[in-house]
Amino acid sequence: MKSYKKELWFNTPNRVDLINITPQVDEALKESKIKEGLCLVNAMHITASVFINDDESGLHEDYKKWLEEKVPYGPACYKHNTYEDNADAHIKRQLMGREVVVAVTDGKLDFGPWEQIFYGEFDGRRKKRVMIKIIGE
Amino acid sequence: MKSYKKELWFNTPNRVDLINITPQVDEALKESKIKEGLCLVNAMHITASVFINDDESGLHEDYKKWLEEKVPYGPACYKHNTYEDNADAHIKRQLMGREVVVAVTDGKLDFGPWEQIFYGEFDGRRKKRVMIKIIGE
Amino acid sequence: MKSYKKELWFNTPNRVDLINITPQVDEALKESKIKEGLCLVNAMHITASVFINDDESGLHEDYKKWLEEKVPYGPACYKHNTYEDNADAHIKRQLMGREVVVAVTDGKLDFGPWEQIFYGEFDGRRKKRVMIKIIGE
Numbered sequence: 287m288k289s290y291k292k293e294l295w296f297n298t299p300n301r302v303d304l305i306n307i308t309p310q311v312d313e314a315l316k317e318s319k320i321k322e323g324l325c326l327v328n329a330m331h332i333t334a335s336v337f338i339n340d341d342e343s344g345l346h347e348d349y350k351k352w353l354e355e356k357v358p359y360g361p362a363c364y365k366h367n368t369y370e371d372n373a374d375a376h377i378k379r380q381l382m383g384r385e386v387v388v389a390v391t392d393g394k395l396d397f398g399p400w401e402q403i404f405y406g407e408f409d410g411r412r413k414k415r416v417m418i419k420i421i422g423e
Numbered sequence: 424m425k426s427y428k429k430e431l432w433f434n435t436p437n438r439v440d441l442i443n444i445t446p447q448v449d450e451a452l453k454e455s456k457i458k459e460g461l462c463l464v465n466a467m468h469i470t471a472s473v474f475i476n477d478d479e480s481g482l483h484e485d486y487k488k489w490l491e492e493k494v495p496y497g498p499a500c501y502k503h504n505t506y507e508d509n510a511d512a513h514i515k516r517q518l519m520g521r522e523v524v525v526a527v528t529d530g531k532l533d534f535g536p537w538e539q540i541f542y543g544e545f546d547g548r549r550k551k552r553v554m555i556k557i558i559g560e
Numbered sequence: 561m562k563s564y565k566k567e568l569w570f571n572t573p574n575r576v577d578l579i580n581i582t583p584q585v586d587e588a589l590k591e592s593k594i595k596e597g598l599c600l601v602n603a604m605h606i607t608a609s610v611f612i613n614d615d616e617s618g619l620h621e622d623y624k625k626w627l628e629e630k631v632p633y634g635p636a637c638y639k640h641n642t643y644e645d646n647a648d649a650h651i652k653r654q655l656m657g658r659e660v661v662v663a664v665t666d667g668k669l670d671f672g673p674w675e676q677i678f679y680g681e682f683d684g685r686r687k688k689r690v691m692i693k694i695i696g697e
Contacts, residue, residue: 331672356630367618376613377622380655384612423426477650486651526693537606
């Protein structure tokens with residue numbers, strides 16, 4: 287069994303950003319030389335997500351608006367917000383998910399027609415990481 | 424290390440449907456002859472989910488009602504709905520999840536007492552797929 | 561390829577409880593002697609979650625409050641609640657997630673700075689289990 291690890295770094299200009307990281311995961315998979323296996327991609331920070339959906343800017347606005355309506359930024363009613371202001375980001379991340387696991391077949395991410403991997407940042411403007419871990423043969 | 428892949432096809436009669444796919448995943452596991460490992464099951468489309476919960480029709484009605492209340496179908500307020508009408512389905516799928524990873528032990532899905540795997544369709548009435556990828560020995 | 565399985569048992573005093581299980585998962589990983597691979601941790605019951613976030617009591621109160629507001633306990637409007645009273649717990653578990661998959665590198669859970677694994681109980685006061693399954697080399 288082979289394994290391969292790579293970390294990606296982000297420092298988004300906005301508090302909330304959704305970034306397509308499929309090219310970087312593709313590249314890591316090529317570097318791994320693994321042909322059959324599983325590829326884990328996860329946020330390493332607890333106010334960020336990795337998820338799979340559509341690369342369509344209107345939809346991304348819909349995600350941001352829905353999340354903001356259901357989990358508004360900053361109100362004093364969050365108990366976590368004594369020294370910090372990011373309780374909403376911790377909740378948003380749970381709703382969008384921490385990680386994805388993708389099948390690797392014939393050396394490729396084995397995706398349906400529109401699947402793309404995104405980094406979802408909910409408390410940005412500082413350096414944060416994503417883990418890629420691939421195991422297989 | 425062995426690996427095994429199988430795709431399941433669905434074309435649901437309704438826009439929203441929850442379908443128990445545990446028998447098909449069990450069958451794929453038998454075909455794989457893998458005894459110890461991990462079994463990934465994921466929706467290959469971005470308006471559908473794979474999740475594990477209870478096979479109880481009342482609960483399924485509760486899921487559908489709760490999702491419809493929190494993410495209503497079709498209003499013009501979704502930006503994704505310029506050419507499409509399924510922005511709600513993209514959001515519902517995030518809440519229910521894209522995938523499950525199940526332990527394989529002694530050649531079986533290593534489940535708790537009531538765990539069953541479901542395909543969650545939120546924009547049906549067309550052909551869509553689920554991926555099963557099993558790795559192990 | 562090696563594999564290792566361990567189950568953890570819980571019987572929480574409250575209906576809703578969030579418990580840090582990182583030490584138990586660390587211990588299981590040591591017992592497995594696996595150095596490179598993937599570690600699956602999942603709830604084996606369908607009214608409980610396993611998730612990764614921050615070990616901060618204020619945030620945990622925020623999670624509980626947000627979930628209770630969006631998915632209130634017990635109202636007669638849940639169809640699942642004919643013989644049971646835990647429909648809300650089934651929905652809450654979907655929002656918080658069933659499982660996490662963690663990279664194993666150099667014999668350790670390969671975590672970002674604040675990542676901790678939690679058992680999320682939404683219908684406690686009885687015996688329930690968590691699965692740890694590790695594969696790798």
